Amino acid sequence: MGGTVVGIDVGTTKMCTLVGEVDNADQLRIVGVGVVPSRGLRKGVIVSVDEAAAAIAASIQKAERISGYKIENAYVGVAGSHIASLNTRGVVAIGRGDRPIMQEDVDRAMEAAQAVAVPHNRQIIHAIPRGFSLDDQEGVRNPIGLMGYRLEVEAHIVTGAITSLRNLASCVQNAGVGITAMVLQPLASAEAVLRPDEREMGVVLVDAGGGTIDVAIFIEGSIWHSLVLPVGGNHITNDIAIGLRIPFDLAEELKLQHGHALPEAVDPDEVVDIRSYGHGPGRVVAKRELATIIEARAEEMFEMILREIKRSGYDGLLPAGVVLTGGTARLAGLVDLGQRVLNLPVRVGAPTDIDGLVESIEGPAYSTSVGMLLWGIHHDSEPDRGRRPGRGGSGGRHDRFLGWLREFLPR
Ligand SMILES: Nc1ncnc2c1ncn2[C@@H]1O[C@H](COP(=O)(O)OP(=O)(O)OP(=O)(O)O)[C@@H](O)[C@H]1O
Ligand SMILES: [Mg+2]
Known part of the structure; x- marks a missing residue:
């Protein structure tokens, strides 16, 4: 079934709106891209609605201009340390066992599974x-x-704090766009980078962005555990800025151009003249020193991830290892460092198999953005497929969420 699908990736460092067209074979073609620097977020959470809303609106407008579509509804990515997840069970009786199970029975069982005690401030x-x-x-x-x-x-x-979800929702709605569904960012990334065999075997998806590291564990084909850690590439940059006593922007530039997570792999004599960056205090930085600062923070990040994997209790069930994605996955040496700390195979994952305007959204930083569209294609019941973006209602399975949203949002 063909149609169009729109996703908005609200990140700590970038906002990315993508418009995709889907053909009858479910092949995705990107026809609109709107990437702008993010504002108003800290560690994946909106801290300034005005700033975040303006950045989201700018990203939406850019994608509209490029695609020629008027965006009315979109999938929206959610992350941040307010996210929590748990596994539950739901049981229902089928009667006398004289009829086959129907969708309705599955729905009742799912309802029973959701009858868990969710605190009043979470959704x-x-x-x-x-x-x-x-x-x-x-x-x-x-x-x-x-x-x-x-x-x-x-x-x-998966639950989130109502206030954080509400802030995110109003930023998107202020831009005149309705929310088809909110999607946990690591679930979206997983759609874009995990292979089916990895999901079957047992795999950890790690999306290391600017402000958060999102983790999702998949075993036997489905999600078993998910969480969001409040650290990311910005923390590495901060450490460089403090360690070398240079401005954040210069530290970021050094990290991108010369960063490495393994000091022993860096020539001890190689230096960068930071005068050439225009705003340095006129001195040189040893690349190995830079790598030492990066290694310390990156190691700590992998240790946090390892602790969470162990805490989940699934640490013996992950032969496919770790798939690393997000912008920070581009850091040189990170795969080897990850393997050393986690004692698991690690590979970098980025979106593949997409057509259209792919040049500007290449690489692991766009896994969530592309994954959001794939999530829409794979998981939605019937929403806007086959229509122009936005027109029409929402899928049945999201009605609960949207019903809740309507209660809170001014119309
Ligand atoms: N080549 C590179 N080497 C090291 N770090 C990189 C490289 N390219 C990008 N990054 C880092 O990736 C981070 C941004 O990643 P990404 O675009 O995935 O974040 P985001 O989605 O905006 O944030 P989040 O998902 O955490 O809210 C920044 O910290 C940036 O410094
Ligand atoms: Mg991200």
Whole structure:
């Protein structure tokens, strides 16, 4: 089924709106790109609605100009340290076991799984079925059409702080765009970079951006664990600025041009003359010293990730290792450092298999942006597919969320 799909990646360092056209074979073609520097966010959370709203609006307008579409609805990425996730179960009786399981039974089981105690200041963003048990038969992927007395679903539930979600929603709505659904950023990234065999085997998706590191663990094809850590590439840059006593912008430039996560791989005699950057105090910086600062912070990041993997209890179940993405994944030496600290295979993942305006959105920094469109294509029931962006209603499975949104947002 063809159609159009729009995603807005609200990042700490960039806002990226993408407009995609989908053909009948579900092949994605990017027809609109709007990337602008981010403002108003800290660690993935909106701290200034005015600034963030202006940046989001600018990104949307750019994508509209390039695509020629008027964007009315979009998928919106959400992250930040207010995100929490848990796994739950929901059980329903099917009756006398004399009829096949129907979608309605699955929906009832999912509802039961969501009847967990969510604090009044939090809202469910995703409720994703991980697997089913039918009577005593575990590991049922799709129970529809099978016979049984008792259906049990295992679900992964992601919640966020209502205030943070509301701020994000009003920034997007201020730009005149409705929200089809909010998507947890690492789930979007996973759509763009994980291979099906990795998801089956057991894999950790690590999206290392500017302000956050988003982690999602996939086993047996579905999501088992997700979390957002409040650190990212900006922290590396900060450490460089403090360690070398230089401005943040110069530290960022040095990191991008000369950064390395493994000091032992850097020639000890190589230096950068920071006068050539125009605003340095006129001295040289040893590349190895730069790498030493980067290594310390990057190592700490991987240690945090390792702790979270162990805490999840799934650390023995991840033979496919780690797929590293996000802008920070471009840092030289990071893969090797990650392998050393995590003791798992690590590879860098970036979006592949997309057509259209791909030059400006190449590389791991755009995994979430592209993944948001793929999420829309793969997970949505019926929303705007086959229509121009925005016109029309929202898919059934998001009605709960949108109903909630309507309660809070001024119209
Ligand atoms: N070649 C590179 N080497 C090192 N770091 C890089 C490189 N390219 C980009 N980065 C870093 O990647 C970060 C931005 O990544 P990304 O675009 O994924 O962030 P974001 O999506 O805006 O933020 P977040 O997802 O954390 O809210 C910045 O900290 C930037 O310095
Ligand atoms: Mg990001």
